[in-house]
Amino acid sequence: MGFDLDVVVVGGCGHVGLPLALAFAERGLQVGVYDLDPVAVDKVSNGRMPFEEPGAPELLGRVLGSGHLRATADPAIVARAEHIVVVVGTPVDEHLNPDPHVVPAAVGALADHLRPGQLLVLRSTVYPGVTALVEHLVEGLGTQVEVAFCPERIAEGKALHELYELPQIVSARQQSALMRARKLFETLTSETVEMLPEEAELAKLFTNTYRYLKFALANQLYMMANDYGLDYERIRRGLTHNYPRAADLPAAGFAAGPCLLKDTMQLAAFNNNNFVLGHAAMMVNEGLPLYVVDRLARRYELGGMTVGILGMAFKGESDDIRSSLAYKLKRILRFKAGAVLCADPHVSTDHNLVSEEELLERSDLVVIGAPHRRYATLEISQPVVDIWGVRGEGVRV
Numbered sequence: 001m002g003f004d005l006d007v008v009v010v011g012g013c014g015h016v017g018l019p020l021a022l023a024f025a026e027r028g029l030q031v032g033v034y035d036l037d038p039v040a041v042d043k044v045s046n047g048r049m050p051f052e053e054p055g056a057p058e059l060l061g062r063v064l065g066s067g068h069l070r071a072t073a074d075p076a077i078v079a080r081a082e083h084i085v086v087v088v089g090t091p092v093d094e095h096l097n098p099d100p101h102v103v104p105a106a107v108g109a110l111a112d113h114l115r116p117g118q119l120l121v122l123r124s125t126v127y128p129g130v131t132a133l134v135e136h137l138v139e140g141l142g143t144q145v146e147v148a149f150c151p152e153r154i155a156e157g158k159a160l161h162e163l164y165e166l167p168q169i170v171s172a173r174q175q176s177a178l179m180r181a182r183k184l185f186e187t188l189t190s191e192t193v194e195m196l197p198e199e200a201e202l203a204k205l206f207t208n209t210y211r212y213l214k215f216a217l218a219n220q221l222y223m224m225a226n227d228y229g230l231d232y233e234r235i236r237r238g239l240t241h242n243y244p245r246a247a248d249l250p251a252a253g254f255a256a257g258p259c260l261l262k263d264t265m266q267l268a269a270f271n272n273n274n275f276v277l278g279h280a281a282m283m284v285n286e287g288l289p290l291y292v293v294d295r296l297a298r299r300y301e302l303g304g305m306t307v308g309i310l311g312m313a314f315k316g317e318s319d320d321i322r323s324s325l326a327y328k329l330k331r332i333l334r335f336k337a338g339a340v341l342c343a344d345p346h347v348s349t350d351h352n353l354v355s356e357e358e359l360l361e362r363s364d365l366v367v368i369g370a371p372h373r374r375y376a377t378l379e380i381s382q383p384v385v386d387i388w389g390v391r392g393e394g395v396r397v
């Protein structure tokens with residue numbers, strides 16, 4: 001059967017799905033975007049990004065204009081594409097339990113639109129064993145659809161470079177599916193790495209866990225130095241200078257966002273909750289806002305003060321507030337301080353934010369919640385708490 005689209009991206013209006021769809025379209029493929037969220041679909045169809053991603057607004061305009069990309073909330077588009085790439089979100093619940101059925105359920109919902117000869121590529125970060133579950137599911141449907149698992153490894157904000165630069169992990173049980181997945185991703189990047197599906201599932205979880213643990217180590221060392229009255233950033237700069245073995249020691253900061261903690265906890269659950277380092281990293285990273293407020297409470301009469309948090313996104317130059325620890329900081333400060341004001345020029349989805357000017361006018365003390373570049377040179381007359389070191393004026397609290 002012939003297909004008039006090369007790829008349809010399911011979850012294609014999301015932070016991973018949309019940059020991927022844009023990149024495929026830029027490389028000349030005919031791309032469909034399918035997403036459950038009609039508001040996001042409407043935005044994309046009208047050339048507006050649902051979130052910030054450098055380079056994406058221009059590219060979206062170009063590929064809509066050239067007719068290489070179309071977005072819809074109608075799943076029927078899935079039947080038109082030779083490759084179906086599934087990038088739906090994969091949450092853990094409030095008790096940090098992963099739900100291995102989210103991706104199979106999303107695939108199951110597409111059953112009526114699967115056609116013989118299609119390749120189904122899973123790209124969400126999944127609980128180990130989910131690819132096998134989907135293979136089973138698809139086989140049971142009798143649709144002659146092949147399955148591959150090719151995890152996404154980009155970081156938000158760098159998507160439109162990294163999609164072309166990072167080696168692409170491809171995995172599939174069948175050799176033909178593996179070859180087809182490799183060919184698809186070779187339209188983006190010259191280097192692919194082949195694995196078994198179970199290896200690739202763990203490779204993705206190991207990648208995010210490694211990063212989360214590195215941040216936790218930095219944060220624990222930060223607290224150690226701080227408790228000793230020393231500036232972690234001065235120590236870090238000194239020890240990493242021309243010393244390659246420690247060059248990747250991170251600065252301190254609120255290590256958060258939609259992936260790192262979630263995926264570390266998926267790995268812990270996979271290992272029967274036996275992951276001492278992963279759980280320790282969670283205690284350190286999630287405990288950092290509490291530590292900061294505790295230190296502030298020793299120096300200031302917080303109860304009579306207005307504290308301003310500058311930057312609410314989970315990381316610098318981002319508008320993504322998912323799982324941002326700046327919000328945890330806000331919750332703790334609302335309990336301890338007289339008042340809390342929050343501002344973030346990137347974030348438009350939180351209507352409780354005030355403007356930067358108002359925050360700087362009314363606050364007695366300012367905490368940098370996200371390391372947006374503009375804060376490096378922003379004039380601030382109040383005392384500033386900057387654990388990230390964006391201002392270069394010291395990180396002690």
Ligand SMILES: NC(=O)c1ccc[n+]([C@@H]2O[C@H](COP(=O)([O-])OP(=O)(O)OC[C@H]3O[C@@H](n4cnc5c(N)ncnc54)[C@H](O)[C@@H]3O)[C@@H](O)[C@H]2O)c1
Nearest residue numbers: 011013014015016035036037088089090106124125152156
């Ligand atoms: N955000 C990142 O930096 C990043 C990086 C690498 C991998 N990942 C992984 O990629 C996956 C997606 O993450 P994200 O940040 O893009 O999430 P997201 O919430 O930004 O995007 C998911 C999209 O899928 C849509 N969706 C959900 N269920 C659907 C369904 N059944 N059918 C069609 N559309 C559906 C949502 O409306 C949303 O637009 C997750 O598994 C995540 O762990 C994320």
